[in-house]
Amino acid sequence: MNEVLLLNAAIGGIVFGAVYALIGCSLNVLAGVLRVINFAHGEFIIAGSFFAYVLFTAFALNPLYALPLCAVVFYFAGRVLYYLLVPRLAKSDEPETSSFLLMFGVSLMMVSVMTWIFEADIRPFNFSFEPINVTFFTIQDAYGEGRHGRILVPTARLVALGINAIIIMGLTWFFYRTLPGKALRAATMDREAVQIVGINIHKLSSIAFGLATALAGVTGVLLAVVVPSIDPNGGPDIVLIGFIVIVLGGLGHPVGALVAGILFGFVEQFSNVMLQQAAAQMVGFIILVAVILVRPSGLFGKAVTK
């Protein structure tokens, strides 16, 4: 196997793995705190991509500047959406099933709105960094004697990886060092117990929803930078990866999402290099099925006895 391809796959694995980890983290926040499976999360991410697209095409705003703006706008939009939709679910006999159906409806609605505004075609996002690629190192005789192979990494991927790392460190600080973050973690462990110590669960849940929506928006901007084409119908593929990541890592486990995201990124990228396209698409799902069979609570989750 060609060393250049393998190294490129490894770098791609880290870059996309970090994006998947971010998707898993935000889905985990929602699943853990609200017990809501957000089927529309992929559409929130696509909406983030379109947010960057509109600001870039209309105002030539660099997507790196769009990132914080997107985070703030999506955070407050998420909190409003929470109060419009989620508290009513508590009155349902089966809130978790209802939440799944509700968010599926939101997903369909968002696809329709985005298709209506941007049409169904995939939109190119014509933003690029200078230089376009960064040469990491050269491998001698990579393609035979006397022929050198270079490891070229798109600058966009490196920038996205750096921003992702900062976001993940920020999230870790928030969850483990601040009182609201600790309260969110406590709510993932016992929603009733946080209420009896005086925490307003609806306010906390709206913060969680806002945070997850902001993370989705930011992920969308980063994805638009890394993969410069935006498909209004691409949400289900993204959310499916998110579900795989949280099941692999363990539902409600932030470190699990991080590790599982990177793992899935590596598996996906190496499979693309080493296997045929059709087979490569299956590998991630085979791992998912294997984990569910062998360790149903995920790599980091704990088995619950009922």
Add this chain to the structure above:
Amino acid sequence: MTNVILSTKGLIKRFGGLVAVNSVNLDLERGSILGLIGINGAGKTTVMNCVNGLYRSDGGTVHFDGQDITHWTPHAIAHAGIGRTFQVPRVFQRMTLIDNLLVTSLDSKETDADLIERAEHFLKRVSLVELRHNHGEELSGGQQKLLELARVMMFDPALILLDEPFAGVNPALCRLFIERIQELRDSGKSFLLVSHDLTSIYRLSSRIVVLNQGEVIAKGGVNDIKNDPAVIEAYLGQ
């Protein structure tokens, strides 16, 4: 200010066709301990759940400190000044002991240093300060009950509901628990105490209410309850 801190009038809770709590009237005097006893399924924990808002009662009222708190949310009731522990401790298992206490201070204006100092003080009072950086899941069941008590003390409620605090707790921890309850009562806190441990109930409570099949069958001082024929028949099966 009235001397009654907690009062329920005609409290009713149904689960489908089952009436778990049927017209229960309770009066708890400020700075005292009211024992609530009864056989399994008598409705003791259900009364507690209605008082602190985890269950929505189907009838009757709950008054706390002069306010009608019926149907208030659990967090509003906690803010009003009612704390709670559970029969099976509900500590935050994957958080450190100190964080278990700190989360109660989400809306506090105190500095982090002050909050940590206060949390360590309460952990010290339940002999857990040495373990403050351990996770809740690393504690024994009895220690988890003490951690719950420290967590309640952290937000300083006027009334504390204790659900089976001595069940499954070793004698040494039990003594520590009783000492802390007595100290808190002497400092003016009030308690609603549910326990199967009649020795502790008789020792701590100034008044006792006996429930059977969701209804109050007796109430009074310790000696009245000990000698009440209805209690002896219902509770001891004699």
